[in-house]
Amino acid sequence: MNAAILLFAERGYDATTVPKIADKAQVGAGTIYRYFENKEALVNALFQECIHKFLEAFKSTKPESTTDVRQQFHVLFHVMVDYAENNTHELHFIDTHCSGHYLDEKSKQIFQDFLDFLKNFIEHGKEQGVLCLLPSDALIAIVYGAFSHLFKLIRIGVIQESTELLDSIEECCWNAIRIH
Secondary structure, eight states: OHHHHHHHHHHOTTTOOHHHHHHHHTSOHHHHHHHOSSHHHHHHHHHHHHHHHHHHHHHHTOGGGSOOHHHHHHHHHHHHHHHHHHOHHHHHHHHHHTTOTTOOHHHHHHHHHHHHHHHHHHHHHHHTTOBOOSOHHHHHHHHHHHHHHHHHHHHTTSSOOOHHHHHHHHHHHHHHHBOO
């Protein structure tokens, strides 16, 4: 599974083959086919696992335990940071495969559940008069898009991660979506 995530994240779906995954994992291709019917089944299982793990990380923090939208944002932002730091390849895998033509209905639904969780936070913030009245998907794109690209730059060594950097990025993302 780790070899497959790494290859799918680095090379993409089309350039990753089951034999390449088997070589990377140091197993025979038949071993992979014992568990997965084909490459599409494998990528869907991986995608579902990664999204489920990310969504559970969000849900486990119980951001709704405070009514302060700014504090909820802080908690959610740091969940994203923790996920990115501990699951670098998985985050890149999610980003590069979330709109893949090969995703099955279950994968699409799990990703939609993930987006719905974020949309619920955004909608709550709008109702409280704290967040901009732009479409929720636009506000998610502003924050998650910036976050995702930041961690791509950290992963490839263009930017050095630090607590100060992450605190500043959090504040910039917050300022981008809040009502001024």
